[in-house]
Amino acid sequence: MAITIAILSQKGGTGKTTVTRSLAEGLTRSGMKVLAIDADPQGNLSEYFGVPADAFPTLGEVLAGQEKAVDAIHDGVIPANLGLAEAELMLAGKIGRELTLRNALREPKRRYDVVLIDCAPTLGLLTVNALVASDWAILSSEAEHFSEQGAEGAMEVIGLARENLNPDLELLGILLNIADMRTNHARATLTMLKESFGDKVFDTVIKRSIVYPESARAGKPIYEFRKRKAYDYASLTVEVLNRLGLEEPLAEAEQQLAAIKPPA
Numbered sequence: 001m002a003i004t005i006a007i008l009s010q011k012g013g014t015g016k017t018t019v020t021r022s023l024a025e026g027l028t029r030s031g032m033k034v035l036a037i038d039a040d041p042q043g044n045l046s047e048y049f050g051v052p053a054d055a056f057p058t059l060g061e062v063l064a065g066q067e068k069a070v071d072a073i074h075d076g077v078i079p080a081n082l083g084l085a086e087a088e089l090m091l092a093g094k095i096g097r098e099l100t101l102r103n104a105l106r107e108p109k110r111r112y113d114v115v116l117i118d119c120a121p122t123l124g125l126l127t128v129n130a131l132v133a134s135d136w137a138i139l140s141s142e143a144e145h146f147s148e149q150g151a152e153g154a155m156e157v158i159g160l161a162r163e164n165l166n167p168d169l170e171l172l173g174i175l176l177n178i179a180d181m182r183t184n185h186a187r188a189t190l191t192m193l194k195e196s197f198g199d200k201v202f203d204t205v206i207k208r209s210i211v212y213p214e215s216a217r218a219g220k221p222i223y224e225f226r227k228r229k230a231y232d233y234a235s236l237t238v239e240v241l242n243r244l245g246l247e248e249p250l251a252e253a254e255q256q257l258a259a260i261k262p263p264a
């Protein structure tokens with residue numbers, strides 16, 4: 001049965017999709033069978049996976065009950081497009097609307113080791129579905145003013161999902177993302193997050209670099225696009241596997257990390 005992790009944040013543009021794509025790659029390179037789910041009608045994750053825009057079926061058809069999730073897997077991802085926004089509206093009027101993704105993923109979860117769900121920037125029904133379908137949540141937080149409050153808001157949503165719908169949901173960690181650690185500001189944000197959330201904050205910080213948008217544009221994971229820039233995500237992969245207590249892939253991930261030269 002796959003371990004399922006939702007990647008979310010309180011607001012847009014904090015690097016969720018990049019985390020999902022890169023972690024999917026890091027975990028795959030550690031020997032795990034990974035399925036990624038694009039739960040955002042923007043379809044950025046699908047693009048990052050190089051899935052053609054007209055791919056069919058997508059998550060929209062799955063949530064509408066027209067197609068099976070296993071039939072919607074294209075090269076390791078269940079893609080999404082704007083049709084997913086329509087599916088979300090349709091879901092809203094249904095009984096058990098929060099459980100739809102969880103139920104749909106039952107079969108694929110038997111076939112994979114890990115399922116990663118890239119959430120939309122809104123904390124709406126799609127994101128609630130992602131949280132109900134997940135064992136863990138990773139919170140991506142950009143290094144900027146008020147990111148601490150943003151993290152608190154997202155934590156509240158995780159808490160609500162846990163209390164009302166999914167008692168098994170746990171926070172895997174909070175990730176400081178797109179950070180320029182040369183600035184006082186980013187360092188202060190990290191300190192603040194650690195004061196508020198303690199050990200839940202990942203030691204790994206994903207630093208700001210132009211290679212991420214470039215790799216997304218090329219539709220290639222960072223490991224393939226510019227291997228030596230994969231250090232931060234290789235380090236995150238190690239931390240994630242460590243927190244999950246998965247020894248075998250962890251050993252593999254540590255070797256992967258050791259093979260990449262740390263940035264100067």
Ligand SMILES: Nc1ncnc2c1ncn2[C@@H]1O[C@H](COP(=O)(O)OP(=O)(O)OP(=O)(O)O)[C@@H](O)[C@H]1O
Nearest residue numbers: 012013014015016017018121178207208209212213
């Ligand atoms: N570490 C990074 N350094 C610099 N740019 C980054 C980094 N990570 C992601 N980006 C870029 O920042 C933008 C937003 O990232 P991404 O799409 O991953 O965020 P998101 O949280 O999924 O956004 P949305 O909320 O719109 O779904 C993209 O152009 C992406 O390529």
Ligand SMILES: [Mg+2]
Nearest residue numbers: 016017040044
């Ligand atoms: Mg995104």
